[in-house]
Amino acid sequence: MKLLLLGKNGQVGWELQRSLAPLGEVIALDRKSVNGLCGDVSDLQTLAQTIRRVRPDVIINAAAHTAVDKAESEQDLALRLNAEAPEVMALEAKSLGALLVHYSTDYVFDGSGSAARKEGDATGPLSVYGRTKLEGEERIAATHCRHLIFRTSWVYAARGGNFAKTMLRLAQEREALSVINDQWGAPTGADLIADVTAHAIRHVASNTADLGLYHLVAAGEANWHGYASHVIAETRKIRPDQALKVQEIAAISAAAFPTPARRPLNSRLSTQKLQARMQLHLPDWQQGVNRMLQEILSTCSL
Numbered sequence: 463m464k465l466l467l468l469g470k471n472g473q474v475g476w477e478l479q480r481s482l483a484p485l486g487e488v489i490a491l492d493r494k495s496v497n498g499l500c501g502d503v504s505d506l507q508t509l510a511q512t513i514r515r516v517r518p519d520v521i522i523n524a525a526a527h528t529a530v531d532k533a534e535s536e537q538d539l540a541l542r543l544n545a546e547a548p549e550v551m552a553l554e555a556k557s558l559g560a561l562l563v564h565y566s567t568d569y570v571f572d573g574s575g576s577a578a579r580k581e582g583d584a585t586g587p588l589s590v591y592g593r594t595k596l597e598g599e600e601r602i603a604a605t606h607c608r609h610l611i612f613r614t615s616w617v618y619a620a621r622g623g624n625f626a627k628t629m630l631r632l633a634q635e636r637e638a639l640s641v642i643n644d645q646w647g648a649p650t651g652a653d654l655i656a657d658v659t660a661h662a663i664r665h666v667a668s669n670t671a672d673l674g675l676y677h678l679v680a681a682g683e684a685n686w687h688g689y690a691s692h693v694i695a696e697t698r699k700i701r702p703d704q705a706l707k708v709q710e711i712a713a714i715s716a717a718a719f720p721t722p723a724r725r726p727l728n729s730r731l732s733t734q735k736l737q738a739r740m741q742l743h744l745p746d747w748q749q750g751v752n753r754m755l756q757e758i759l760s761t762c763s764l
């Protein structure tokens with residue numbers, strides 16, 4: 463099997479390089495040109511040419527415009543990366559008979575209520591990022607190519623910056639922190655997303671009825687305040703030698719912390735469909751976060 467991975471150095475892309483390796487030959491690209499292949503997904507013509515030259519059996523798109531606040535002032539670029547590029551991938555996948563794997567977001571929903579959203583529930587994005595990601599989903603579906611779309615949320619990875627690392631840095635510098643407690647979701651590891659992706663690619667090879675849209679997040683739920691408190695308590699357990707200055711973590715509402723892009727208050731996603739169709743168990747979010755903390759705390763001092 464030949465797999466073309468786009469966005470290889472993002473949080474999910476990096477983990478996909480590992481998880482896809484046993485499936486076949488992986489051609490992994492970032493936005494640079496390598497050996498005459500260009501992975502810059504903002505150049506739609508070159509993107510189509512790259513896919514035609516590689517002739518993959520599977521295209522996995524981990525590239526996106528993920529800077530949620532910046533997208534508010536970069537609407538054209540967000541649309542190109544999050545909707546137009548995935549459409550090009552879908553059209554090329556269709557003409558090659560390839561499978562397209564793509565990622566989307568909890569931000570396609572409006573965040574009202576407290577129920578976990580199912581795949582078929584009404585969407586209502588609040589931001590440019592959410593709107594362009596939804597348009598990406600819709601454009602892929604409209605081509606009728608074979609596809610898997612995974613909506614995920616609150617992605618973290620040991621590599622690069624993340625919310626947990628920011629909280630740990632602030633906990634070293636300050637005695638008091640204020641963290642939002644009325645946005646709910648599930649912190650989800652890029653490693654889990656990548657592993658489920660590899661499993662799903664194998665699964666749909668012999669179960670074509672299971673192609674389509676899925677919610678893919680870790681089990682359980684948290685708000686950012688609970689997430690931050692967990693990170694700090696766990697760090698004190700793993701590295702009691704590390705002095706954290708923080709004594710108080712105050713809970714504040716999202717309204718007290720305005721940002722250019724509005725974010726949904728309720729980002730809970732139901733993963734029932736994924737677990738049932740693909741015979742998967744999704745671990746509690748704390749499990750992956752603890753593992754990431756073990757990894758980052760064992761390799762560096764704070």
Ligand code: NDP
Binds near residue numbers: 493564567613617
């Ligand atoms: P990252 O921001 O870590 O990675 C995105 C990647 O896209 C980066 O490697 C970036 O490259 C690449 N990229 C940006 N522009 C281009 C371009 N013109 N050509 C090629 N590559 C480009 O995102 P994640 O790994 O976290 O996200 C993966 C998917 O999951 C995305 O579809 C995202 O929308 C979705 N998602 C993410 C969430 C999160 O919390 N992060 C939450 C919900 C969904 P470079 O580093 O060079 O800029």
